[in-house]
Amino acid sequence: MNYEMVIGLETHVELSTESKIFCSCGGHSAAKEPNDCVCPACSGMPGMLPVMNKKVVELAVTAGLMLNCEISRYTTFDKKNYYYPDLPCAYQITQFNHPICTNGCVTLKTSNGERDIHINRIHMEEDAGKLVHAGKASYIDNNRTSVPLIEVVTEPDFRNVEEVITYLNKLKTMLRSAGISECEEGAMRCDVNISVRPEGSTEFGIRSEIKNMASFEAIEKAIRYEVQRHMDAIEFETEELVQETRRYDDLSGKTFAMRNKETAADYRYFPDPNLMPIIIDDEWLKAIKAQMPVAIDEKSDAYREAGISDKEIDVLIHNHIASTLLDDVVALGCDAKNASGWILTDCAGILRKNGKLLNDLEVNAEDLAAIINMVVRGTINRMSGKKILSAVIEKGVDPVAYCKENALDAKVDTATIEKIMDTVLLENSKALEDYKNGKVQAKQAIFGACVRALKNTADIDIIRELLDKKLNNL
Template structure:
């Protein structure tokens, strides 16, 4: 099975690609976000949204592409009521990114998927059919998209899904796209060939699928159809465009009329070539969020376990909190423990999930530092964290109000310890007689007497010392 993918991703920009209308997500009612430009009225001219270029370049950098410093727009002609100008502005001759590569980790090992190109384009509107009437909603018209075109490098539906999930988490963490339902659409090119063969078989294209589940089912169905055609001569395969029917789970050939159109591409003279100079590229690079892979490597180096890395990569908000806490001077592995064990545990107790975590990174960093420098012990730290998560308490104030400070002076500890020794004379006796466990009981009694706030290491040391002396 040989598969190539064309993935359209809606970009998270505040405004549309060539006008100042709000993006798709800003619309509440049909035709809320429409102006003379994106409804195709004469007189309006497209003006390039700089942010679209920056997000497309960021996506290209994440997918290890060459960034083309000179990039131009073309017009693609076709008639459809949801396309107000009867042409779509896209990039044919000089796309913004080319020659990328992304490595997938799948059950069957690693595979490199080569990216042929990434180009920018505008989306079309939406038709709503009610009874015999059709209505047009132009909210989505001119919403910016990038289309990522791969080489035919996939060999299974599983690889396709790993790739799509990877794009999704990359683009979400990179602020490129929310990738919510419908904001990521795929065209799948598929062919099959006998094992060991290097020639490609007859290729078909399945157009415009919006859910990963549909994509997987479509690939499995289509591959089987090809195999049946070749092995059992059920039908003659032809190169064609097909659509996947979600209900029947089958693919159907689209009418020729819809697929054999000559789009008469030509350069758009209303848009000057976009030139990306060194300074701008450096600016975009500097603002680029760390890619998922680089992030995972960073966590790995910090000694965080693979399981925890998985948790972090899939919980973008949590990993962002972690990064912030680390930038505030905390150790990454330690902080990851606080987040994935302590925070997660507290949330679970409250019937919530890790994804629900709402904590100000500064508060968490403050707690971790209080523990690390011995101001409070680990147990008190967790107590403060619980208060912060459950009631939004201020860590420093909470510590003070509840007298959790571990820095009690030695003389206080010694007098407390004297009392404990008196009250637990039997345990002291047991220890002297070689019953090592008795030391633990004495330790517990000391901690209890000090309301569990003391620095455990200090208590252990003093206790050891005192026992040795008696």
């Protein structure tokens, strides 16, 4: 008999906010020591009350809009009760009854054509802390406690592993491009709901939920193992399937039962009286929409149209900082293809030299646009432009002032350029002769030779201008 797997995903994503969801502690990902980023609120001390971080709502709504969800205009928080030492209040603040987004849909391109995956809901919640076990003792690190998460819950729409991985990749790309999450190692965790049924059947089989997997590789392996286990159980009656929660063990490549339906915890959800319902009115929703990046597909198309290479597009749609900077610089009048090179080649190169990544880029669009424009206008050559850019990135100088102070614009000395150009013309006397005899293509060869000779001294447009003048005066 042929079987079909039915899979639904619950993906927890850590949001890129400056502070935690209900207090002002920040920077947990940069924390060096355990409990560096804790305050009385996120360590569960009495007397502290949660105060909603508005940015979390905005990022969750952005995610919802990108996944074509309905955005709830009235959304509330609930408390989920359970005891665990990494949960200082013994309850997690989450959304149960009125999640912020519902009824979404995302279309995947798979080898079997397009597939629609429906999103049941997206809700906001706080993360738990971490336990560190050493010898006989266990220690609690609350750096991660109350870090904002969204949980994206799909309908059981996946029918094979490829769809699952395609979806996760698409989700990751979307969230990163919009600056919702960096999706770094461990910042995206998945619970996978799996059941198996005979092909053609419309009823669902008995479901197991595999908890908390952080890598796509583990997810793929776990699904393959679990589906086989289910098929064996159905086909050969190797075991009786029960609805249960399981965990995947990376070393053995197997899943193990954690708890079943009978022993499942009753989380005793109830509305959190400390957090007033959040009302998302038209004005707020409009403001969030205005901040939204263009959808990835549209964005890629727009970049492609501007002449940016596919390789660069791939970097741009994954990097919110780079793409935002590019969009801003383009808005200031720069050419997209040219600016993309400045960001992805020159800025990235300077950062690399300083042991940093593109994500660390802190250049404002006005400064970069000023440099690009100086080069385009021929006020300075590209070399000088790079020099100024280095100073801007490394020392935060003002590009125009820096250029003047270091007399970088003085290098454009027409007389010098013309002198070099004369030498080039002498060296290429054959081509010059051809040109004089009406062979128009010969001009291109001369121009190329001039550019090669003057690459580090003058800008292309200046060379073209001076050469034209020279040739016209022959």
